[in-house]
Amino acid sequence: MVTFQFIPYQDIENLSSAKRINKLINIVKENKIVLMEGRLEKEEEADLIEITMEEISHKFKGIELSVIYPDRSKQDFFHKIKGGFTSVLLGNREGMTIIGPASIVKKIEKNPNKIELFTRDK
Amino acid sequence: MVKSFLLNLLKKLAFNPFSRKSHIKLGVYGPPNGGKSTLANRICEDWLGETMSSVSHIPHETREIIIKEQVTIKNKKGKELTFSLVDTPGIATKIDYEDFLKRGMNKEDAKKRAKEATKGVIDSIEFYEVLFKFIK
Ligand SMILES: Nc1nc2c(ncn2[C@@H]2O[C@H](COP(=O)(O)OP(=O)(O)OP(=O)(O)O)[C@@H](O)[C@H]2O)c(=O)[nH]1
Ligand SMILES: [Mg+2]
Numbered sequence: 001m002v003t004f005q006f007i008p009y010q011d012i013e014n015l016s017s018a019k020r021i022n023k024l025i026n027i028v029k030e031n032k033i034v035l036m037e038g039r040l041e042k043e044e045e046a047d048l049i050e051i052t053m054e055e056i057s058h059k060f061k062g063i064e065l066s067v068i069y070p071d072r073s074k075q076d077f078f079h080k081i082k083g084g085f086t087s088v089l090l091g092n093r094e095g096m097t098i099i100g101p102a103s104i105v106k107k108i109e110k111n112p113n114k115i116e117l118f119t120r121d122k
Numbered sequence: 123m124v125k126s127f128l129l130n131l132l133k134k135l136a137f138n139p140f141s142r143k144s145h146i147k148l149g150v151y152g153p154p155n156g157g158k159s160t161l162a163n164r165i166c167e168d169w170l171g172e173t174m175s176s177v178s179h180i181p182h183e184t185r186e187i188i189i190k191e192q193v194t195i196k197n198k199k200g201k202e203l204t205f206s207l208v209d210t211p212g213i214a215t216k217i218d219y220e221d222f223l224k225r226g227m228n229k230e231d232a233k234k235r236a237k238e239a240t241k242g243v244i245d246s247i248e249f250y251e252v253l254f255k256f257i258k
Binding site: 043046049050052053054056058061063064065102 | 216
């Protein structure tokens with residue numbers, strides 16, 4: 001059975017980077033797949049990978065991570081003309097981040113119109 | 123992905139490479155098994171006549187940062203460009219110990235490789251972050 005846990009943006013909005021990353025890692029280590037509204041800062045993503053590497057063991061193989069921007073083409077166009085105005089308003093709330101344990105999630109494929117998450121056959 | 127990034131980087135360098143004297147670090151970054159060491163070797167072989175990294179079809183062959191100092195290339199007019207070439211461990215979000223086993227490695231080697239690979243990823247990220255701050 002695969003369990004998803006949704007994390008709305010307001011749940012992580014006011015957390016420090018360290019706490020935010022910890023929260024995510026802890027859920028993933030419970031063998032759940034995180035669906036997080038929004039996305040991490042580049043530095044946070046790097047920290048997340050570092051911490052993941054430190055935690056790798058026989059039981060914990062690491063993570064699969066994917067960030068999805070809805071309607072990217074429009075957004076890019078909008079960004080171009082508005083000079084990043086939307087991101088000032090929405091911050092990192094745009095998009096969706098999926099993080100799952102590598103033992104469960106084989107890969108996450110992004111297409112313009114859909115997201116496919118492939119799980120491992122046990 | 124790695125390739126296009128590198129091609130772009132090389133293009134940029136090729137565009138205006140001999141105009142500045144400052145010290146340049148040319149780092150090769152990307153996911154495991156992407157051909158980073160092959161590319162680094164290629165550059166190194168072309169200009170120094172030696173290899174710098176070991177290449178393998180098994181991911182995480184490079185588990186330590188390798189720096190080749192003083193790679194000097196010359197253009198036809200005799201102008202020189204010297205840089206350090208940096209080959210880095212592939213950055214991954216998971217280390218698949220079983221994948222090493224499947225590729226015929228024994229248990230002990232696979233375990234060792236997995237352990238070194240996790241450290242390699244951390245080193246790569248940290249090296250990259252330092253470099254990035256420096257550029258900023
Ligand atoms: N087909 C093809 N194979 C390549 C190319 N470049 C490298 N390879 C092969 O890809 C495999 C991995 O190459 P490496 O250079 O070791 O890759 P790497 O990015 O350094 O990998 P790590 O050190 O594990 O992060 C080797 O089997 C290479 O022979 C290429 O341009 N085309
Ligand atoms: Mg390599």
